[in-house]
Amino acid sequence: GNSVTQMEGPVTLSEEAFLTINCTYTATGYPSLFWYVQYPGEGLQLLLKATKADDKGSNKGFEATYRKETTSFHLEKGSVQVSDSAVYFCALSDASGGGADGLTFGKGTHLIIQP
Amino acid sequence: DAGVIQSPRHEVTEMGQEVTLRCKPISGHNSLFWYRQTMMRGLELLIYFNNNVPIDDSGMPEDRFSAKMPNASFSTLKIQPSEPRDSAVYFCASSPVWGEKLFFGSGTQLSVL
Numbered sequence: 076g077n078s079v080t081q082m083e084g085p086v087t088l089s090e091e092a093f094l095t096i097n098c099t100y101t102a103t104g105y106p107s108l109f110w111y112v113q114y115p116g117e118g119l120q121l122l123l124k125a126t127k128a129d130d131k132g133s134n135k136g137f138e139a140t141y142r143k144e145t146t147s148f149h150l151e152k153g154s155v156q157v158s159d160s161a162v163y164f165c166a167l168s169d170a171s172g173g174g175a176d177g178l179t180f181g182k183g184t185h186l187i188i189q190p
Numbered sequence: 191d192a193g194v195i196q197s198p199r200h201e202v203t204e205m206g207q208e209v210t211l212r213c214k215p216i217s218g219h220n221s222l223f224w225y226r227q228t229m230m231r232g233l234e235l236l237i238y239f240n241n242n243v244p245i246d247d248s249g250m251p252e253d254r255f256s257a258k259m260p261n262a263s264f265s266t267l268k269i270q271p272s273e274p275r276d277s278a279v280y281f282c283a284s285s286p287v288w289g290e291k292l293f294f295g296s297g298t299q300l301s302v303l
Binding site for chain 2: 109111118120121164168169178180181182183
């Protein structure tokens with residue numbers, strides 16, 4: 076079946092530090108990959124996505140590259156801000172799998188940025 | 191566009207009571223999803239609909255949970271009877287096409303005492 080594994084948190088960084096949140100996946104087909112962000116008291120919202128190998132998704136200074144050879148989609152940002160404090164979810168959708176198993180989220184990584 | 195609308199935002203009830211959570215998806219979206227979020231289990235998919243038809247309810251924890259989508263603009267998730275372990279944040283999400291990005295509502299914080 077499909078699964079997503081991401082690093083456990085909380086991850087605590089100082090403002091302007093470099094951020095990496097690791098995400099690896101297993102999928103029966105050829106999935107699309109997503110990063111969602113959840114701010115306190117809100118629902119998840121899409122941060123970025125990539126649909127095929129070597130694609131780079133980017134938004135708000137965050138980037139992630141679809142690496143098929145390592146089945147990874149690590150999230151990076153060069154200089155984090157206090158406002159980036161949130162929970163980040165890696166996810167995949169695999170249309171070939173169908174059903175609920177085709178849409179899978181990681182457990183989330185809580186990021187805390189200190190001024 | 192108002193986004194996905196959920197009600198109520200907060201619900202506090204006593205064990206044994208019936209709870210109904212409501213969701214209005216974004217107009218034109220064909221897929222609707224119900225998720226539950228807890229600290230212990232993270233984000234769990236309970237059920238999803240495509241064109242108002244339930245496609246996969248394998249995530250529904252037990253028969254006390256039921257979900258309906260009578261039309262393209264409304265869905266409910268019902269828990270009867272509720273138990274303290276049902277306390278969680280319940281999210282509704284919709285998508286224009288299955289597999290595309292999800293648009294989440296703000297969630298319903300449920301507390302069962």
